[in-house]
Amino acid sequence: MKKLFLLALLLLASLQLQAGTVYKSVGPDGRPIYSDQEPPKKVRVQVLSFEDAPATPLPPELQRYRDELQKRSSQVVKVDDSKQAVLFSAQWCGYCRKAKAYLASKGIAYKEYDIDTEDGMRAMVSVGGGKGVPVLLWKGQRQGGFSPEGYDAFFARAR
Template sequence: MKKCLGAVVPLSLIGLLVTSAAPADIYRWTDANGKVHFTDKPPVDQQTEKVEVRVNTYESVSYDTSIFDTGKKVVLYSASWCGYCKKAKQYFRSNNIAFTEYDIEKSAKAKREYDRLGARGVPVILVGKQRMNGFSEKGFERLYARAGVQ
């Protein structure tokens, strides 16, 4: 769960809100019964608040040393809505690279491990003691070679 303008909003909702190709504004409003709504068009008869949606995905790649040592295994922390996670999985499969995936929204254990890493976005890829935040093919190839897997 992530906080957004004081309201608790699941990461999956944020992912759904930002998956369209064209950027859209998101509005928050509360009806007469106190129920909070999120819409892409503000109702004319309600006071609304524009929501700033922040994508919880690494946009650029960074590297670090992991607190976990995965040996020669590739470990991927992901979320189902993450486009970079999908690219990483496709790359691993097409290059016959075995990997273990942990979806941080579907597994409490995966979320705890992800939190211990101090991660702030997905994907997070671990190989040996190396950590990659985000995904790029060339970056992964360097990480993979550095970990002595190839």
């Protein structure tokens, strides 16, 4: 019952947030089509809300380190997400492993930053940090956390 209530609440909330809406429909060849434009009324549509997905929170010591690096912003790293996706992850993060498996299964090239390294954390700070991992960037878009549906919508929207 709780899940049904939450689903209904999310659907109502997603109607309010039109800027983050992605429509999924099936083309004549049976392949999924993702678009930010509503398809014709005769087509069966699944609406995907483009929001942050579940993420593994940063441990307190990494949060302190991130905050310290933000104060010393002259030492940040330049991150370029214009040519390929950029993934911020950690070895201890289960959602990060799922995100990497997803990217590999779709054949999506990406540059990975391990936030447990100094350069990785500096790079994450340079793009605005985050309170959890994974964080995926591509073409100026950002997706926090991981879910297959969220990544499908993210790449459909960023194309």
